[in-house]
Amino acid sequence: MQQIKNLTLYHLRKEKRQYLSFGIILCLTAFIINIALVLVMQMGKAYDDTFTKLNTANINFCIPQIQDSDELKGKIQAVKDVDMIEIKEGILLSATAKDFRGTEFTMNTIFYNINEVSKINQYEMIEESEVVGENVVYLPRYIVEFGEYELGGTITYQINGTDDTFQIAGVLQEMQFGNYGSGLMGVYLSEECYQNMLLEFEENQVSIYAVKTKEGKDSIRVCREINQVLEGEQVSLHYSNTDVQNKQTRTMVSNLVVMILFVFAVIVLAVCLFLSRFRIQNMIQEDMTNLGVLKAMGYTGRTIIQTVVFPYLITGGIAVIAGILLSYTVLGSLVQMLTLQSGFGFKVSFDLLAGFITVVLLLSIVFFTTWSAAGKIKKLQPILAIRGGENGKHSMKNHFPMEKTKGNIQILLILKRVCGQARQNVLLFVVSFMMMGLIAFAGTLFYNVVMKPENFLKTLSEETPDIMIQVGEEEKNQLKNTLAQNQKVSQVLSYGTKTIKLDNDSTTVFICEDFSKVKNNLCYEGKNPENDKEIAMGSAFQEEYKLGDMIEISSHSGVVTYEIVGFIQSVNNSGNVCELTEEGYGRLKKDDAIQSLYVYVKDGVNVEGFMEELEAAHGRQMLQMVNNVKMMKTTSDMYSGIVKIAVTAVLALTTLIIFLILYVIIKSMMVKNRQELGIYKAMGYSGRQLIFQMAGSFLPVIGGASLMSAVLGCIYLPNLNNIIFSMVGAMKNYCEVSLGTLILFALIQTGISFILCIWLALPVRKISAYSLIKDV
Amino acid sequence: MKTKEVIISAKDLKKSFGTGEMKQTIFEHMNLEIYKGDFTILMGSSGAGKSTLLYALSGMDRPDAGTISFCDEDITSYKDDKLALFRRKKCGFVFQQIYLLERMSLMDNVLTAGLLANNNKKEVVNRAKKLFQKVKIPEITWKKFSTQISGGEAQRAGIVRAVIHQPEVLFADEPTGALNSNHSDAVLDVFSELNKEGQSIIMVTHDKKTALRANRVIYLKDGTIFGECDLGTYQEKDELRKKKLDDFLIEMGW
């Protein structure tokens, strides 16, 4: 053991900096993997725990109160696998929150009475303040945190054109709705306040059914059966959701972040693996003579291998643990940002299992790669080793014989060097290739999320006009024509969303006069509906149906049949959507025309100013006008805020890792060539000539690998993006991968490597020829 | 006797290694002149500083103090790149470990040095071929790698590489130290022949037989030139020279 200790220390001391950089890379890998693991392990569990603790319903649905009855309750209780039902009353309104993150934000909101106690769908008061006055509201944390409101402060809701200001008396955690993606928000009013509102909006009073299903039963199926019952009873359904869909929408962004981190970690890990292998093989070659002497002295191959592997394990062990600990410094704030989006928070606790997995995973990879790389020491004959390794350790071909090859001696020497170091080249190639892949991956995400956020948003959102106008049916066509002729308007579309019953489930339907004119084409397979016989379905239906199938939708006037011509995505509704043309929808419901116009302004038009003009000119015709650009910005923050941070971090880490890895590789190549450099120097080659020779010999390999990777990245990255996005339900993404940018990245990487080579080779100028040769 | 032309003149040389407690001064106030056309041998016990002196004189390493004038150029004042340029023209080196570049053939080893000093490829190649013939390395071997040839062949190729650019001085640090006596003689013959043609040579050796080749032997001890001996021109089987060297070395306490 003592021998191993001594030799291990010797190795560690000999190349401190190399182990340091190796350590840093491993530390970063551990850092990322641990973050991803902790999120995966704790977020889902914390979600489920809170869900259970608050006795959250598996299914929530909401019907007009006047249609509710004990008889209906009995029928729903009778649905198979329904365990328990609780009914609460509330007021369902479309409420626009003012000053929501600096803008206006419209949400369908249920106003509850805080004094109505319930067993199912409890809430947990996180913070509370003293109540003053009578207009008192208790908000879910999503609205407070994401909307940037303050406890004790006020929030103003615009409902049916009138503003109402409330004091925020409490922040609560509830699991019933959660975030904007769930389509409905729950807000609690004080008793007095609730009664006042009820007086004003009596016709909006609803019954909210909270249904617990029996343990382990499929809530989506039960929900469908309930909807069937409601339909049979001719009860109109305002809203329904299930725990499964809710969890998916609320954790969508978190999952996206985790996915990105995982992909990143896997690539870094692979690079790490190559690197340690490379380091060891190089070390064996450099230290060949020493190893031979040790063998001659009677050390067994096993002992020697251990002394080679140990320093890596020690460095790795320390680095991985440091990385894990480091990850907890950012996990807290990361979770906070995720909370913003998901509307549910939890405290990160130290996760022993995640740490254990990270340690075991990384160290066993380090161990196996180093052990296998060191394995050949065993077979090495001592005398061969002393003589400097196997014969034919270099290729025995004299590339570019000088006698015959034309050209400058400098260039000849670079060419010779490039060809002479085949194995190094392979490694350098692989590493540059993977590094470039990493840059391409991180860079593409960065580009699409941070630099061109429209791409990311289009992927996750629905149609994105500049202005949305609600208008009465009689006024619609006239207003549409007037607007279409306006100089500042590029297009006006009759577009709207409705809810229909499809397969006994309430499904959002996007209705448009002409889908060929939309900005955000949701269709990822097939096409959008073009006539009244066609329908495009959300991704949720893809398992049941295929293109060309006929689907029957029942309405009051009978059953209508459509042909499925395409599949569309909608991340927010978990793919539970469909698309119909205006005429197509008309077949289903005659008297229910859409009452909204989507207005697209020309480039450079100030939307806010234009809206004021419209208000002045057509204010009387319009019911409501929404600045969607502003809305989009808020939505964009909702989705991309955290992803932006994650992606920026990934890009920064990538740059750091690339720098470190190139450092390790080039440095060890320099060390290896030290004696040779001395010989050249003795012959009279100047430091500058040698530096350019070294750097020049790395250039073709690094450049070639980077360019090749850039081109391949351009081909395969879209697939990777597809996989990542489809994991969160986006079947189609708008991420652009541009060859030009990737090639630019490749050139930058090559340039940086070149400069790095020169920088690392600089000492060659200072060291005398004699000591270069001698101190190997 | 006509006075010899001084080719290297070292004044007040000092060289030490390490710092602090580890600091070890190898020599101090060293003065030495080397003459053109001479075959000068440096001898002395192991660790006396022979190699250190040799490499300082040749501009492969820098002295801590003192000046070295080489062909009337003060090389101690030269910057690193200028020194390299200087070595390229004026110096040739032969090492005990030979140090051929492993990744190229013998011919390319030689051309790597030759083409650096002279762009005229044809001229350099022709000279290389002649030199190879002179050191008795057959054409078939020119294309081989250093790992595929014997130690003697390698060292003779090393000499060809060292003199391809017609240096003013050929420096050699125990060039026969790693060779058996057959090989060693062949290598030494090359040196003698080069010297006969006028090549100035400075060589470090431990070997009396090798030292016999020289016309001047300098003995280093305790960081000073302890003594020197003029042997006159080398001749084979010259008992008188042999005796003179023996006596000198005994006197030096060798």
Ligand SMILES: Nc1ncnc2c1ncn2[C@@H]1O[C@H](COP(=O)(O)OP(=O)(O)OP(=O)(O)O)[C@@H](O)[C@H]1O
């Ligand atoms: N780079 C160095 N760092 C520290 N000490 C050194 C260094 N190079 C040489 N020395 C020391 O300088 C002294 C002289 O070394 P040098 O190589 O000149 O001896 P030498 O006379 O050539 O010996 P040998 O006959 O064994 O080759 C030695 O004691 C050696 O330990």
Ligand SMILES: [Mg+2]
């Ligand atoms: Mg020596």
